[in-house]
Amino acid sequence: MAIEIHTAEDLYNIRDNLSGDYIQMADIDLSGYSNFDPIGDFDNPFEGTYDGAEYSISNLTINKQDESYIGLFGDTREVEIKNINLENIYVTGEDYVGGIAGYVRNNVSIVGCVAKGTVSGEGGYAGGIAGYVMDSVDISDCTFEGTAEGDYYTGGIAGYINGNGNVNISNCIVNGSISGSYSGGGIAGQVYSADISACKATVILSGDNQVGGIAGYIYAGAIAECYSSGKATAFDYYGYSGGLVGYGYCDITNCYSGCDIEGAAYIGGLIGYDSGSSITNCYSVGKVSGADSDIGGLIGYASGNISSCYYDTETSGQSDTGKGEPKTTAEMKTQATYIDWDFQNIWGINRLVNDGYPFLKVFEDGGEEPEEPENPYILYFLDTPRVTIEPPSANVVTVISDSSEYTAREAGISDDEVIHRIVEIDEGNYDVCRTVAKQLLSRWGREQKSIEGKIRLCQGLDFLKKVHIYDAEAMVDEDMRIQKLVHDVIEQTTVVTAGDIILSDDELLARILDSI
Template sequence: MATLISTPQDLDNIRNDLTGTFELTNDIDMSGWGNWTPIDDFGGSLDGKGYKILNLSINHNAHTGLFGITSSTFTILYLGFENIDIVNSNSNAGALIGYTSGSNTIIDNCFVEGGTIQAYGYAGGLIGNLRGTATVTNSYTNLDSIHTTNYRSSGFIGAFVGDNHLVENCYSVTNSLTSADPNEVFGFAWYENNSTVNNCFWDTEVSGVTQTHHGTGKTTAEMQTQSTYTNWDFTSIWGINGSYPYLQVFGTPEQPAKQESREVTSYLNIITSQLDVAIDDYVPPKIETRSIQSDIQPISSHIQSHRATLRSIEGYLSRIDTNATQSSHIVRVGNVTSFVSPIQSSVNVSTYRQPIIQTINLVSYLNRIQADTDVLLPSSSKTINGYITIESNQSRTSYNVNNTYSQVIENPSYSEVME
């Protein structure tokens, strides 16, 4: 009966039973474990059951991997690795095994995705140095970088040594595949003697490596096309969804978010601020245009400033006195219409009639003021009639005398009406 593994400690306990049978029950995150010590001389079996070992970190000076060195019968099935960090200072390194010389090594449905491997000797994504008798099938690696400081670096298996190996239906992708000696870099694997390698591939565009002893180099587009993988089982073992093939036992990976870059140019309209300066002497409004920086929206601003000129007006019926220096006689019929924006005004209306003097002070907030002034020409034989009307908002003052009706509201103006 298999021993179940659900924690990092359970995984470490494998070293206490080197011929045992083990099964994972869930993904195991090693990020809190620290530096992992490779398990040596393992000769049992480990069934990952489609689960993964996450964030495995190793810094070691002997054969380096989850298993440092293996011998005798050794079986690994349905096991994945994500985000590894392996540093070896004196020997061989791979995510699964640093060095194997077993007489019957079986590896099937395994993968390594994400992370880096650096070694002194042979380095490969899955296995550093493969010796003895081994069968490796339906597996892949996709790593950020593999580098050796002294010897050979390969994308999938650092080196085959011996004649009794079968590697079939596997691939590798390595973003950075390097060695201290550029001549010792191989896309898929390096071998010393003859081995059988069927339908295996590596990405030449991503790695930038075109030489290998085993496997077939393909472009990225070819590596992401199902027809490239002749004789692979895409019914029950492999799947592909627009990227590199994946193993179905681990579930369908999430489709990467589609990224698009688009250039958007935004133009802001010039913001126009209109200043109207109205003077009673009929000076045309002054228009000022200003350019204002805005990150939100074009903003319209309308500002009006009104200045009133005081003037003296004399009529045949009554006289309106102010402190203005100008005076005029209204001698013809005319209509005057004006509009004033909301302002605060103080209006003083004084009416003089001997012997009574009345002064009225008005304060009002005026909206638009519409004023119509009608003056009738006097007749030589009849009484002169004058009619003045100013309409406003909220304020009204009237005074009637001799059939003349006057109503005055100004803004802001000081007016005196005298009879």
């Protein structure tokens, strides 16, 4: 049975049993520790499990500039760490510095963790989530927001990855700034033989050389279905700066970058220096500004296989060929440009999404919020419409299957505010339970409102279009999306249903399970 962690003291005392299984039971404030000692070190690593249960751990301060293996956990080995939510952290050390863990090795899983704040390595190996990663490690569904800095090997998720083909980074998000003299990346600073997939980074990157929106340097492994935006600047003459990768030798498929790139030589919208990669179905649109040689709209220096890759010659300011095909902005926003791309399963294109450029379907938001006209229609009903309101019914949801369970919880609620609902499903692993719990909480945790009424015939309305609903008698004056339209040409009316689709609990659960 898991050991419960309720207080800052409980958390600190994990060091007395480094092989225990722990679950956090409340939000924890560490402001009482002016210089927190990491849990575990190289000689005595943490080897248990920790489930943060999506409670917060705030105000973690570690200031040990002359020490290594620094983070909430200093060194971890053969562990599972999940659902930790670090807020307002300041973590600094010499080498192997991470928000969640400084050193991660040998059969470790880090899932669903968030770190917000500053992580700094006075030497190197600094990452927002993990500093140094090696041998059979999975990091997934993690987010870093803030600043990561170090002298060398600095990344938003991991500073340095030594994968030996057994490290996977997936579904991770970084928003912030990354800086260091050598090998800085939005997701990872330097990578040897690891796979990075379905990750996105919106970052301001700066360093002397090997600077990339996803990876500063990568040798072997793969990057798939990732994108970056922001700016990457390399200061050395041979800067190796790219929107996705600074210096690379790997497989890169179905990726794009909107990073603006600055440097002297070996700089490109997607890759600065390609040392023999296989690059397929990728594009870039960022501005590329270089002062010397080997500058490209897509790739600065290329020696690998490039297939069906493109860059925007207008936004990049470049016109080179043979290293990706230059296209006009209009062509880049046209599906027919992209030969043999999978627009059924992987890519989408819509003038309202991602500024009209192709977007990756793995990201629900398509890279950017749709730029819709504000309230193109104001609806006035002929009669008082029917308004249905369902109040919030839960702020904690636990989903239990035959083999696993997961609890989703709204942040910031106290124990006496908890409205807990438990749902049982026939089968499903941890990921299924997690998905179902989060989707149920997203519905049950807020008020749902639906409105139905007649307006004058309006066949120009579209399903899911945003409209403004106004009816003084029904006390409705707000934006909603259309969910159903029924036109009656004889009566010259349209019945509009807008707002939320209100389902019974069984119907909602069935729809969620069908979508997984």
